[in-house]
Amino acid sequence: MDTSTVIVVAAVVAAVLLAAAVGVFVRLLRARRDLKRAGLPTGPRWVFWGALAYFLLPADLLVDPVYLDDIGVLLLALRSMRAYAERDEFSDTA
Numbered sequence: 001m002d003t004s005t006v007i008v009v010a011a012v013v014a015a016v017l018l019a020a021a022v023g024v025f026v027r028l029l030r031a032r033r034d035l036k037r038a039g040l041p042t043g044p045r046w047v048f049w050g051a052l053a054y055f056l057l058p059a060d061l062l063v064d065p066v067y068l069d070d071i072g073v074l075l076l077a078l079r080s081m082r083a084y085a086e087r088d089e090f091s092d093t094a
Contacts, residue, residue: 017067024074025055031078035085051077 032048054073 014067017071021055021067021070021074024071024078028052028074028078028081031081035081047077047080 028048028051051073055070
């Protein structure tokens, strides 16, 4: 493989990872909005704002073209918010 092919493949992989990270970021924002509209607590505020800051700030654990760490942080925040909401929802009905 020549250099230009490697660069194109790397750019495509980076673009796909960025699209996945943005998709998860949008899901996190929608989940928080939907939880607030439903009157459910959204969990500890630092989970949401920490994930948002990690996604937007330039300091990352991995180099920026590799968005796997961003995706992981956003997925953990989304999972945490949903688990907190489900736990609170079930404790209200019991």
